[in-house]
Amino acid sequence: MSIDLSQFIPSFLEESFEGLELMESSLLSLEQGDTETINSIFRAAHSIKGGAGTFGFDAVTEFTHLVETLLDEMRDGRRDIAQGDIEILLDSVDCMRLLVMSIKEDTTCEDEKIIEVTAQLEATLKGSDISSIAETSNIQVNNETASDQTTWLIEFIPEHHLVKTGNDPQFLFNALADLGEVSIEANSSELPALNDMDPEELYLSWSITLVADIDIEEIKEVFEWVEDECQLTITKKQIPSSQDNNNTPQVKTDNPLLINEPSTAESTNNKQNNVQADESAPPIAKTTEPELKVKPAAATVKTTKPKADVGSIRVGVDKVDSLINLMGELVITQSMLSELGNDFDLSKVERLNRGLEQLLQNTKELQESVMRIRMLPISFAFNRFPRLIHDLSKKTGKQIELILKGEQTELDKTVMEQIGDPLVHLVRNAVDHGIESTDVRLANGKPEQGTIILNAYHQGGSIVIEISDDGGGINREAVFNKAIEKGIVDGNTSLTDSQVFDLILEPGFSTAKELSDISGRGVGMDVVKKNIQSLGGRIQIESTEGKGSTFKVHLPLTLAILDGQLVRVGSEIYIIPLITIVESLQAQSELINRVSGDMVVYRLREDNVPVLPIYQLFNLEAETKEVEGSLLVVVEAEDQKIGLMVDDLLAQQQVVIKSLNENYQQVEGISGATILGDGSVAMILDIPGIIQMAQNNALKSFNHKTDKLTYSEEVTH
């Protein structure tokens, strides 16, 4: 029987990552004498080692063994918990993560850091008084290939209390029978009189004859668990098989005391006779602890790992229970409705309506519950920050306290995975540029220790993550001057504070006097902004000079559902993401201007907003073709406003996003599709894409004009 365990590798990996996180956070809070914490760190390492060994991930096993040994010394109180050791352990956690990661990605990990940390660990362990790595490194490989049928004589005299350890000789004999042919003789001479007998004691002893092509170790292994509770002698009688009569017996007698090797003269197949004859073999010592070990059969489960990382989610049982409950409700409603449909007449309309209402309610709750499955508390993203702050604070010499708030705020798993890096960047930024060095802080009358607060909370249909620091704040003048210098803004423009702060999110902007090791490694704040925008979110900066700054990241709760405004153009219905809409209005003729390139712009307070008729963009028949008096939906993306001309504004509703890529193909200006209540398909407009298209078209149209081309056709077609 072959049992394939590779299906458990993903859950092992997941558990390992969890264990590593636990180790990391526990190490950061570890104090002298805190046995519970050190125990839980030890257990985490121990589990990882155990799992890795089972799957044959030797690199992880070997490395973790060192970590475990060090932890074990701390646990037993043989070693004090020194800060230096904690640093090494933290580095070890990083290495273990690299190693486990390399398993996940099916690559070999040859990071120098691992070699370095291994050396550190070994040095630390050696430094301790107790050389605890008493690993039996001298595992001798017994190459003996017993090609001959051998008769083994086993004397098994158990102690009377053997069964109380849960061992039953019967099963031992069965195990022996699996190895070869056995014959067993019980010796009842020790059996006391019935009156004196304790039913819980064992009085029998046995002599067993086993004919099998095996090594003595295999027999000893069967008796491994009882060897301290019995007298066991194993004697060997070899019968060379008829083919290789000339061969000298190949059995190496590494321990002549253990194995008695009588002359092989009596080569006969009559085992029974042999047994009798061998009974007179010289007495032999009781088996002692075996010195040599048979190399374990290479048990590495070689599997072609499925490369596709499907990922998995751990879901709380309460969430699953609520789903099952709702399913039950749904089934009840369904059966009620179908019963109603059996003989329907108008008098039952009210009941039908009630049933449908219930169905609506059920569906809504079910939808919410299903969405909740994908929701994870943001602590999953937050819990890497204590370590980050620890490292950064060591590197910069700044004292920083990190406060986490709202860790239980839930967020879609996909969003969570993608927000991690931008958050790390923002926190690095806060440490590097936000918090001042200790002497500056003291000079400004601030506490020596800087504070960074990470906070998360729900606001409407989105989640807000705040990164605040009590550092120096953003110097408005410096930012503005730098932006002029870099040519990002014109010197004459007057900007509000928040507009100035937003400049630091522009590409090619960095106010740090010199690039430090921490932030400013080529990945700028503009990338952070881009990442957040690609998640459908936005970032907002508040700052007071001398007091500190707050970066607010607004994110949608989920990427699977979107709040949309339904609009009609001709006979088509489109969906505009609600988050992009600035306002909807009816165009007034006096505010409409035509500029070069057939571009129509609409004056919206202090802005000139280009108007883009959707019917032209998608080449449709529309009712409204004139801008005057038409409905404009003003949308904004990437700081660019545009007015979309539509025939009619319909309802606002949540829509489930279906990928167009997967079901059809990428279409310019469309980000996805959804299915409406009446079963028809509606396209979701890709606002940044449409703005890009409009800009390209305007540019083309402009070029046409300057090239004196006289084509009068609509370039947008």
Add this chain to the structure above:
Amino acid sequence: MTKILVVDDSNSIRDMVCFTLKSAGYDTVEANDGQQGLNKAKMGSFDLVISDVNMPNMDGITLCSELRKLPSFKFTPILMLTTESSGDMKQRGKAAGATGWLVKPFNPEKLIATIKRVV
């Protein structure tokens, strides 16, 4: 059917052990630490207990000696899952009344073959 109680705080190890045992036709009940294991043991009868040593709340050694105090577990085989094959661990197990030990990393075929020695 032979019923086995598997006690381990690591999900993946527990899953693997149970999967292996089920593949071999055994019935399994899982517990994720010694305390839970003991509670489950009190509520049912088992033909074999396989337990990890290092666990939160109650470790395997304590579980073992607690089980031996129960009349229904007086003769039940109890196997300890350990990563270290050191004599010390075996002695501690023996002293607590363990029947034997299984050394991690385990290999499925070996596991099945080994537990045949006790059930």
